[in-house]
Amino acid sequence: MKERSTSVRAADPLSSWAEGPAKSAIVQFVQSVTEKGGKDYVPPEERIATFDNDGTLWVEYPLYTQFLFAFDRVKELVPKHPEWKTKQPFKALLEGDMKSVGASGLKGLLEIALTAHAGVTATEYAEEAGKWLRTTRHEKFKRPYVECIYQPQLELLAYLRAHEFKTFIVSGGGMAFMRPITEEVYGLPPWQVVGSSVVSEFQIKDGKADLVRSEKISFFDDKAAKPVGIYDHIGRRPILAFGNSDGDMQMIEYTTGAEGRRLGLFLHHTDGVREFAYDRKSYVGTLDKALGQAEAKGWIIVDMKNDWKRVFAFEGME
Amino acid sequence: MKERSTSVRAADPLSSWAEGPAKSAIVQFVQSVTEKGGKDYVPPEERIATFDNDGTLWVEYPLYTQFLFAFDRVKELVPKHPEWKTKQPFKALLEGDMKSVGASGLKGLLEIALTAHAGVTATEYAEEAGKWLRTTRHEKFKRPYVECIYQPQLELLAYLRAHEFKTFIVSGGGMAFMRPITEEVYGLPPWQVVGSSVVSEFQIKDGKADLVRSEKISFFDDKAAKPVGIYDHIGRRPILAFGNSDGDMQMIEYTTGAEGRRLGLFLHHTDGVREFAYDRKSYVGTLDKALGQAEAKGWIIVDMKNDWKRVFAFEGME
Numbered sequence: 001m002k003e004r005s006t007s008v009r010a011a012d013p014l015s016s017w018a019e020g021p022a023k024s025a026i027v028q029f030v031q032s033v034t035e036k037g038g039k040d041y042v043p044p045e046e047r048i049a050t051f052d053n054d055g056t057l058w059v060e061y062p063l064y065t066q067f068l069f070a071f072d073r074v075k076e077l078v079p080k081h082p083e084w085k086t087k088q089p090f091k092a093l094l095e096g097d098m099k100s101v102g103a104s105g106l107k108g109l110l111e112i113a114l115t116a117h118a119g120v121t122a123t124e125y126a127e128e129a130g131k132w133l134r135t136t137r138h139e140k141f142k143r144p145y146v147e148c149i150y151q152p153q154l155e156l157l158a159y160l161r162a163h164e165f166k167t168f169i170v171s172g173g174g175m176a177f178m179r180p181i182t183e184e185v186y187g188l189p190p191w192q193v194v195g196s197s198v199v200s201e202f203q204i205k206d207g208k209a210d211l212v213r214s215e216k217i218s219f220f221d222d223k224a225a226k227p228v229g230i231y232d233h234i235g236r237r238p239i240l241a242f243g244n245s246d247g248d249m250q251m252i253e254y255t256t257g258a259e260g261r262r263l264g265l266f267l268h269h270t271d272g273v274r275e276f277a278y279d280r281k282s283y284v285g286t287l288d289k290a291l292g293q294a295e296a297k298g299w300i301i302v303d304m305k306n307d308w309k310r311v312f313a314f315e316g317m318e
Numbered sequence: 319m320k321e322r323s324t325s326v327r328a329a330d331p332l333s334s335w336a337e338g339p340a341k342s343a344i345v346q347f348v349q350s351v352t353e354k355g356g357k358d359y360v361p362p363e364e365r366i367a368t369f370d371n372d373g374t375l376w377v378e379y380p381l382y383t384q385f386l387f388a389f390d391r392v393k394e395l396v397p398k399h400p401e402w403k404t405k406q407p408f409k410a411l412l413e414g415d416m417k418s419v420g421a422s423g424l425k426g427l428l429e430i431a432l433t434a435h436a437g438v439t440a441t442e443y444a445e446e447a448g449k450w451l452r453t454t455r456h457e458k459f460k461r462p463y464v465e466c467i468y469q470p471q472l473e474l475l476a477y478l479r480a481h482e483f484k485t486f487i488v489s490g491g492g493m494a495f496m497r498p499i500t501e502e503v504y505g506l507p508p509w510q511v512v513g514s515s516v517v518s519e520f521q522i523k524d525g526k527a528d529l530v531r532s533e534k535i536s537f538f539d540d541k542a543a544k545p546v547g548i549y550d551h552i553g554r555r556p557i558l559a560f561g562n563s564d565g566d567m568q569m570i571e572y573t574t575g576a577e578g579r580r581l582g583l584f585l586h587h588t589d590g591v592r593e594f595a596y597d598r599k600s601y602v603g604t605l606d607k608a609l610g611q612a613e614a615k616g617w618i619i620v621d622m623k624n625d626w627k628r629v630f631a632f633e634g635m636e
Binding site: 166197227 | 440484486494497501507508509510511519520522525526527529536537542543545546549550552553554568572575576
């Protein structure tokens with residue numbers, strides 16, 4: 001273990017990060033909080049780092065992955081739910097009218113996502129989500145979603161852990177959707193994955209005990225709810241937080257709004273060639289207010305195009 | 319690390335446990351799920367063990383510790399809240415009429431506990447709870463609450479971790495109340511402590527960001543809610559669960575109600591001399607239904623008087 005981390009360090013643990021202000025800010029921050037006797041030293045048990053998932057660790061464009069999972073489920077289940085053929089926004093979805101689906105807004109999208117898996121057990125849901133993420137391909141990258149993960153962020157997670165940080169996801173996405181693959185893909189066991197959840201009910205059926213998922217949200221982990229999710233699930237304030245949208249702003253404010261050295265970062269999607277370019281006016285991953293306040297607040301804007309030498313592990317492998 | 323665990327094993331890692339059926343069941347279970355190539359083998363990442371806290375890891379008698387913490391807070395705050403002097407159940411509490419406080423039931427006790435710390439920040443609450451638990455003494459044992467912890471359970475937690483289990487608390491008590499001391503006392507970081515919570519709100523005041531706690535419960539982690547808490551916070555089904563009351567029954571059913579080798583245990587408070595003797599008719603830690611079903615379900619009843627050679631670390635030190 002020790003030997004490996006030494007050899008990784010020799011080879012630059014952040015090799016997909018270009019030299020520049022973002023990489024420097026990260027490396028300097030980690031050095032300062034881990035330097036024993038230094039004025040910014042933070043003991044290992046308090047080295048908490050939180051990462052948003054959609055658009056920060058994995059691709060979220062042109063639409064949050066979890067909605068695409070729900071769309072496929074609705075199409076699969078329609079023989080059992082003929083009422084969907086005449087009910088919006090299901091009707092539009094089944095007719096392939098994505099413009100109307102989009103026009104139904106977050107409310108419509110959530111209705112589809114929540115309805116699609118209502119009544120499913122926790123065990124079945126985990127199996128389905130894991131299988132879908134391993135086998136369904138992103139329309140632009142033609143790779144399974146489990147590969148549409150940002151390589152520089154995997155390096156950053158490993159770099160932080162090598163410096164005794166505890167790393168967590170704090171996402172607006174469903175915990176149960178992400179968890180079947182987070183250990184394999186990010187090295188994060190399910191209890192280090194915080195996100196949205198639905199009301200579920202304990203049930204024993206034919207001697208088998210399980211949770212049954214309902215169509216009601218119990219926690220929507222976005223914006224001002226992200227610090228709440230951190231408080232309830234992690235119980236310790238992060239010293240580093242990384243997001244990519246205005247939905248992550250309160251998480252970053254919670255992280256940086258306390259004494260001691262802190263680091264807040266936003267990934268700015270500026271690379272329309274290797275990935276996608278979007279920010280202030282985008283429907284997914286809107287980055288507007290945070291972009292405006294970053295300089296005054298000392299938050300680091302990571303420019304995908306210039307700060308990342310490589311976006312995906314599969315780049316150049318085609 | 320390796321050397322230490324070997325020397326601990328040589329000295330019996332469960333030295334406060336008397337030889338008998340409970341200890342044998344634990345040791346055999348751990349051997350069977352950790353034996354590589356064995357039919358009951360469970361990989362380390364799935365070795366999840368959950369423990370109730372009140373009455374399972376620490377003393378809960380004659381009243382759940384968290385209520386005593388709230389009582390002290392109410393007495394301290396009454397100059398700022400003269401209305402409590404005439405409002406039940408606060409009036410009874412302030413007059414020392416504990417019989418009437420008890421008669422107000424769980425509803426009355428919760429009202430006191432929730433009101434006592436409403437409007438307090440997460441940071442202040444953690445400081446107060448930690449200080450209170452370190453300095454307030456139990457009326458029978460004359461020791462601070464952080465010492466009124468069952469020594470055999472500390473050994474069991476360490477034994478499980480030495481066998482690559484991940485250990486968690488899943489308590490009806492408030493997460494925020496326990497977390498300030500769980501790392502020091504049980505070796506459990508806050509994200510491995512699941513419990514009840516209140517609605518909290520993110521707030522930035524004078525440039526400082528924090529959560530502010532309300533008087534509204536957001537999650538009451540008892541009975542059928544315990545499997546829900548496990549699903550939402552841990553995200554993986556335990557293979558071992560340890561409780562002491564009917565409030566833990568669904569957690570044990572969730573644990574044992576699936577394929578593979580599983581172990582469910584209940585601590586039976588049978589020792590009126592070293593601790594307290596209570597079960598079916600007790601107001602705190604009622605153990606009735608589970609006691610009746612244990613044999614048929616294969617759950618292990620741990621008899622405090624006979625199965626534990628020592629209850630507290632301080633025993634014999636007076």
